[in-house]
Amino acid sequence: MKKTTQINKHILLLVFVFIFTGCSNESPEEAIENGWSSEIKVNDILSSQKTDDGIVVLFTAQGADEGDRFEKVGFALLKRLSDKDWDFIVSDMTAITDDSFNATHSVFHYETVKGNVKEMPIAFGYINNENITTVTAYVNDQKEEIEIINTESGRYFYQVNAWGPIKFLNEKGKVIDRYGI
Numbered sequence: 001m002k003k004t005t006q007i008n009k010h011i012l013l014l015v016f017v018f019i020f021t022g023c024s025n026e027s028p029e030e031a032i033e034n035g036w037s038s039e040i041k042v043n044d045i046l047s048s049q050k051t052d053d054g055i056v057v058l059f060t061a062q063g064a065d066e067g068d069r070f071e072k073v074g075f076a077l078l079k080r081l082s083d084k085d086w087d088f089i090v091s092d093m094t095a096i097t098d099d100s101f102n103a104t105h106s107v108f109h110y111e112t113v114k115g116n117v118k119e120m121p122i123a124f125g126y127i128n129n130e131n132i133t134t135v136t137a138y139v140n141d142q143k144e145e146i147e148i149i150n151t152e153s154g155r156y157f158y159q160v161n162a163w164g165p166i167k168f169l170n171e172k173g174k175v176i177d178r179y180g181i
Contacts, residue, residue: 025086028057032076035088039064040072047149049160051120053112054079054089058124058149058158061093070095073126075158077108092122096154100129100176103166123166124158132176134169137162 025031029042040061047058054077061072074093078086092106103125111117123137127148132155135146139162146159146166168176 025088026084028055028076028078028086029059031078031086031088032057032059032061032074032091035076035091036061040093043071044151044153046151046156047158049158051077051160053077053110053118053120054087056120056122056158056160058156060096060153060156070097071153072096073102073124073156075106075122075124077110077120092124094125096126098128101125101127101132101168103164103168105164105166120160121163122158122160123162123164125156125166127155127157127168129168129176131170132168133171134173135166136169137164137166 025034028045032042033040041064043060043062045057045059049056057076057078059074059076061074062068063070063072072093072095074091076091077089079089081087089110090108092104094102094104096102103123106122108120108122109117123146135148135157136143137146137159139159146157146162149156170176
């Protein structure tokens with residue numbers, strides 16, 4: 001009987017350890033995948049921007065379903081709780097297609113630690129057209145250029161506090177439409 005009680009205590013201890021370690025997200029990738037209920041597999045973290053309420057991360061992902069052939073680009077708001085624990089706040093994604101570019105506006109609605117609801121507008125997307133040299137949008141009510149992030153997997157952009165219209169320009173400053181014209 002004493003041996004059974006000791007075994008039960010060990011099992012109970014292992015269950016608690018598993019629960020507490022299983023609930024942490026050791027990396028931004030893991031936090032995003034868990035936030036999307038494992039519907040996606042994060043390919044790359046492309047960039048991040050610190051904000052007052054956490055870190056906005058630009059990432060590429062693939063759907064976990066084998067039938068999902070489109071790669072996706074998305075962003076997530078994460079909060080670092082410790083060296084090995086990230087909290088997923090909110091996220092959005094769009095599929096990467098063969099168009100010249102894809103631009104998405106999204107507004108994060110989230111609750112702060114103090115219980116206030118905040119909004120954070122974000123413009124993000126990808127660029128397939130090599131003739132596009134500049135992306136502009138209104139950031140905090142002023143027209144600004146948005147950085148183009150060049151990676152091995154493609155060209156991407158995102159900007160916190162940005163809203164449309166988003167314009168894609170060639171080197172002469174002429175607007176390029178979605179079909180490359």
